[in-house]
Amino acid sequence: MDITDFFDTFFEEAEELLADMEQQLLDLDLDDPDSEQLNAIFRAAHSIKGGAGTFGFTVLQKTTHIFENLLDHARKGELALRADLVDTFLEAKDIMHEQLNAYRSEEEPDQEAFERICQTLQQIALEEIGKGLDGAAGAPIANATPAPASEKASAESDADMAPSEAAQATAQRIVALIKVDEKDRILLVEELEQLGDIQSQSGDETNYEVVLESNVSDDDIEAVMCFIIEPEQIQIRPVEDAPSGGTPPVAPENDIATPASKPAAEPAPSPEATQPTANAPEKAEPKEKPKPKKAAESSSIRVSVDKVDQIINLVGELIITQSMLDQTVSDLGDQSVGNSSLQNGMSLLQRNARDLQESVMSIRMIPMEFVFSRFPRVVRDTAGKLQKDIELVTEGKSTELDKSLVERITDPLTHLVRNSLDHGIEMPDEREAKGKPRTGKLVLSARHQGGNILIEVRDDGAGMDREVLLRKARENGLNVSDTMPDEEVWQLIFAPGFSTAKEVTDVSGRGVGMDVVKRNIQGMGGRVEIQSKKGEGTNTRIVLPLTLAILDGMSIKVGPETFILPLSTVLESLQPAKGEMYAMAGDDVVLKVRDEYLPVIAIHEVLDVEGAITDPTKSIAVIVQGEGRRYAMLVDELVGQQQVVVKNLEDNYRKVPGVSAATILGDGSVALILDISGLHRLSRAKKESNKSLNSKKLSYKEAEPS
Structure with a gap:
């Protein structure tokens, strides 16, 4: 039989064991280590070693074997733990992870890294406990050179076993x-x-x-x-x-015994012998009874994400088909009113389709704990480099998010966390001088907010300095003014190449990263907001849709065209009055809404839609929010709210400015899903283009002879 059939299972379970090992190492109390935690770390290493040997992953097996031996000394109290030793253990875990990835890619692991970590672990054993990892003082590492990949871990000799095995x-x-x-x-x-x-x-x-x-x-x-x-x-x-009455090689599992199976003439047992016999059933019961219960509880299976995506796509097509049938029944009008079976059938189909969609979407939803669990290590390593004391607090780890978004949000969150640690939280002495605790506090939180998920990165650091940001922005050639609201000033940190760091370090200072954060979050249909107060700290908020497959939208009409606005961006709608519209320098127009002046975006102008209403006072202004700013979008008509299946436009056509995706409506037509921030940028670009064109025309007329 082909043992490679089980490779994927081993890789997945080894990944989980390594993640658990890292978490346990980070949670260790060095002053009073918990024996259960040390045992859990040891068991994780031992399980990986056993599996690696079974599948012939020799380098990984030998690394975990050496690491396991040192962990065995630690859990027996023969090795006193310190912060630098835990750092080495974490490095060993990282190398094991790299080796696992190498085998997953059908490559040979890095031999140099393998030899380096083995020598490091051996040196710790010699210095701390006075003997090599194989039990002899100053003994070299056993089998430090990896054997061929086909070699099994089971071929180890008794001398090469972990101390717990040898004993x-x-x-x-x-x-x-x-x-x-x-x-x-x-x-x-x-x-x-x-x-x-x-x-x-x-x-x-x-x-x-x-x-x-x-x-x-x-x-x-x-x-x-x-x-x-x-x-x-x-x-x-x-x-x-095994049951008494002989010593059969195999004991039956069930409790049913045939009376005839007992010997007819069995010697009467002595009182001493009777006691163990009487206790035997009680002794065996705890081992046998829980097993059926465990089997009943095991109801999870591992399924490829591609298969889940395929099901979600099919459900999306089903939702579109159901919308088309709804539209057809609606078009029948009076003809369908008398057909109660048709009406009931459509209602049942709509309800079942919605339930099916919610059930399938829930399969892809995983808790934010999978994201947050990576950051204790990030905070520990970064704080160590910066020589800062940081306390990490996580909230809302059970909040669920679509798996595709979970994978894509990790990098932006990492940038934000490192930025808070480097630029936000002060050095311990500086914090103490300000009357703050020497240990800074960083909070990662997640919670649902309507149809979105709200993720926050909060710190109790120095906060942002408005004047410093404006000065740096002018130095970088950005168009800023002293009257800008704070929300717009804070958004300057996302400008490409923008950095307030006085010197470049291996943590930050090159002006890259934050612009990528904003771009990636916008690519997920989300937005970034910043709240900051000088001397008290900064709160960076990421607002994301729960999933990219289904969208709650507002249908709008502009001329003959139907567009979709993400409902999460819509704040309100109103009929603008003439006295509330103000022309600014150039072609810019703003709408006054409760003492706030909002840039006006006429969709028919930006997207060149013919047959639309051109008089702003006869249009409807939809107040929307994007990138921390509010805009007034002029549309002809509000059609209503509906859930739409998102179709990626770039995969099926190409990237279109001002448009994030597309969907199929109930009548079979295609509607574009608008990108608020993209529309604003497109609107500004068109106005600049018109100014340039008008300037050229004017210059040409001035140059004509009279």
Whole structure:
């Protein structure tokens, strides 16, 4: 059989174990380490070692073996933990992750990194506990040179085992494989042969039992086997737990016994012998009883994201088809009113389609904990480089977001976190001089807000200095004024090449990163807002849609065309009066709304729509928000709110300025989903182009002879 069939399972589970290992290392209390945490870290390394050896990933197996030995000394109290040792452990975890990725890409891991971390771990053992990792003082690292990739971890000698394995006494135990098909059973028996001597085996697919004589612990046996089957499919117990009346190689799993199976003339047991016999059922019950319960609770499966995306696309097409049927029934008018079965059927289809859509979309939703769990390491490493004391607080880790957005939001959040640590939070002495705690506070939070998710990065640092930002913006040639509102001044940090750092470091200062943050978030249909107060701190807010597949939109008409405005950007709508419209320098027009002057964007002008209403006072002004600013968009008519299936325009056509995506309406026509910020930029660009054109015409007329 082909063992590579199980590679993907190993890679996924090893990724989870490495992530758990990192979290446990970061949570360790160095003054009073929790033994459970140390055991969890050790078990993670040991499980990866077992799986790596099973699949022939020799370099990864040997790295985790050496790392595991050092962890064993730590959990036994023979190695006192310090911050620098934890840093080395984290480095070892990173190298193991790189090795895992190399094997996933069918490449050989970095030999230099492997040798370096092995020597580092060995040196720690020699200096801290006075002996090598294989148990002898000054002993070299065992098998430091990686063997061929086909070599198994099970070929290790007893001397090359972890201390916990070497100390395990040889014993017989029954390994029961519950509901395992023949293909997996053959592979598992082969692995058990590598862990010890198989005395006997029997059973069927429901319950196959192997009597194994080995010095490997039960946990270690289960760790290797769990890369192939689920934990609830494994049951390990001593041979002594088998029913009395002989010593059969395999003990039956069920509790039903045939009376005739007992010997007819059995010697009467002594009182001393009776006691263990009486206690035997009670002793076995805790091991056997929970198993069926565990199996019932195991209801999750691993599914490729591509398969989920395919289902979501099909559901999207179903929603479009249902909208078309709704439109057809609506067009029938009076003809459909008398047909109650048609009306009931359409109502049922609409309800079921919506329920199906919500159920399928929930499959892609994963908690923000998957994002936030990466930042304790980022904060620890960055704070260490900056020599700052930082406390990281996370809120709303259970808030769910679409998987595609979770993957894309990590990099922007990392930039924002590093920016807060470098530019926001002051040095400990400076904070103390201001009457603040020496330890700065960084908060990552997530919560739902309407149809969006709101992610915040808050710090209690120095805050932003308005005058410094304006001065730096002028130096960079940006068009700014002293009357700009604070919200617009804070947005200057997202300008390309903008940085207030006095010197370039390996953390920041080159003026790159923040503009990428804004661009990436806008690409996800979101926006960035900043609130800051000098001396008190900064709050950067990211507003994102919950998913990119479905959008709640406002349908609008401009001339004969129908467009969609993301409902999350719409604040209100009103009929503008003539006295509320003001012409500014050039062709700019603003609308006064409750003492606030908003730039006016006439969609028919920006997108060249013919047949639209050109008189602003006869149009409808939709007040929208994008990039922290508000605009008044002139439209002819508000059609209504509806949920639309988002179709990527770039994949199917090309990028169109002012347009973020497209959708298919109930009548089968295509409607463009508008990009608020993009429309504003397109509007400004057209006005600048018109100014340039008018200037050239004027110059030409002046040059004509009289």
